[in-house]
Amino acid sequence: xxxxxxxxxDRLIAEVRESGDPTSAKAxxxxxxxxxxxxxxxxxxxxxxxTSDKRETIAFVEALTPLINNRSFPLFAKVLAEQHPRAIAxxxxxxxxxxxxxxxxxxxxxxxPAVAKPAVLDVIAAQKNRFNLRDLLNAAYQxxxxxxxxxxxxxxxxxxxxxxxxxxxxxxGKDTIAxxxxxxxxxxxxxxxxxxx
Numbered sequence: 001x002x003x004x005x006x007x008x009x010d011r012l013i014a015e016v017r018e019s020g021d022p023t024s025a026k027a028x029x030x031x032x033x034x035x036x037x038x039x040x041x042x043x044x045x046x047x048x049x050x051t052s053d054k055r056e057t058i059a060f061v062e063a064l065t066p067l068i069n070n071r072s073f074p075l076f077a078k079v080l081a082e083q084h085p086r087a088i089a090x091x092x093x094x095x096x097x098x099x100x101x102x103x104x105x106x107x108x109x110x111x112x113p114a115v116a117k118p119a120v121l122d123v124i125a126a127q128k129n130r131f132n133l134r135d136l137l138n139a140a141y142q143x144x145x146x147x148x149x150x151x152x153x154x155x156x157x158x159x160x161x162x163x164x165x166x167x168x169x170x171x172x173g174k175d176t177i178a179x180x181x182x183x184x185x186x187x188x189x190x191x192x193x194x195x196x197x
């Protein structure tokens with residue numbers, strides 16, 4: 001679909017803008033057809049987001065969100081590394097709203113030095129319930145101090161009684177920054193079963 005798909009996407013985006021109201025029947029039809037183009041619509045929508053007004057932004061993010069999956073994720077990762085700040089914020093919003101991709105792709109994305117890490121951390125925070133504590137903690141150890149602190153904070157929101165063994169095993173680790181930032185284990189019902197003998 002390549003070049004032709006991009007041309008069609010540009011035409012449909014123009015129709016949405018020309019309608020004057022992205023919630024109108026004409027704009028909704030164009031947005032539905034835009035989604036039907038699949039991956040060919042992603043980058044044209046991202047380009048449009050850089051100059052969209054508030055109502056158009058909402059409409060384009062809603063069109064973009066269903067297009068996110070494991071196969072299209074690299075296109076979104078590219079945007080987070082290269083694009084206009086408004087486009088980055090809009091793509092992060094779409095990623096935070098979607099459940100159609102593996103959340104561990106976000107942790108992998110933190111390894112890319114070019115990516116907008118605050119945006120990725122915002123998405124991880126929005127998707128926190130899709131992660132397990134061990135994956136978040138392992139990813140945190142590989143980050144710079146600011147990202148490490150943010151991931152430990154997110155991990156702290158996932159801590160429950162089943163996390164005690166995981167946290168205790170990490171308290172004795174070599175990373176002193178990590179030890180000071182580890183979330184506190186939850187309080188057990190007294191007397192605590194973890195009380196040393």
